[in-house]
Amino acid sequence: MTEQLVFRSRWFEDIPVGEFHVFGSHTFGEKEIIDFGKRYAPQPYHTDPEAALGTRYRGLVASGWHISAIWMKLMVTYMERYATGVRDGRRNGAGVGFQNMKWLKPVRPGHTLTYTYEITDKLEKIVRGQWGIIRSRNEAYNQYGELVFTFEIDILAELNPDNRA
């Protein structure tokens, strides 16, 4: 059996606290930073390279929500392999919420972020009798090895039907 098959059949009960993954990298281009900024965060430091020079950031920087959205993109891509063959596409993924999200350093055009997650907790609360909550600490580092982004997210994972009340 391959590692891939083991992962995709995991239920809430099978996901171990302490599991750590480096799950993807993304290089932020100037155009995508501006596109995201114009649509969702229209401030000069996200939309206008010239005007951005005169701001606190001294140049164009990616919106924090763009950095978060790329986290999601890379996570989904990484998790795709686990989901193959599951009827609704996957048994987890719905987010409950997050806390302690910090945008620590500017992300500029050409910067490459590498994202990691670590399973830190499995909460006691059960949702609708069917879902457990997995808490993970997520981080992103830039190409200089600096921590630029961190947060803790709570995501639903389906309980093993054999264990349900």
Place this chain on the structure above:
Amino acid sequence: MQYWQDIPIGQHYRAGPITLHKKDILEFAAEFDPQPFHLSSEAADESIFGGLCASGWQVCALMMRLLADTLNQENIMALGSPGVEQLRWLKPVFANDQLHADITIEDKTKHQDYGDLICNISVYNQEEKCVMSLSSPIMVAYQNEGDSRND
């Protein structure tokens, strides 16, 4: 122009509404969150959400748009944000939902060369149901005594 000291604790803003179309949901999902319940009505009907719904990160991005529009309209000298203390996705957002945001200044803290406005933000749908709530500091320029004011 409005600086940090111009905005009192308790100040409230209402932003929106903004309508989220199915096309917007599919576009955002294809780019950032290609999970079946954001991409296909059929898969979404079988999911925990019970129908095609927007990525939670799209709701965050739309909240940011409502917040940025408010900051711009109010001429607030905003400098970005260091992060989000806590955020909860409370209800799914479906195609054609109309979202608006309530923004309340809960607290203020001063740093050396700027101040934070601690914002509580709730996003509601057209039925006045809260779909997302969060708490986040917004950095705003501080006007030092003696600075000339042009407003």
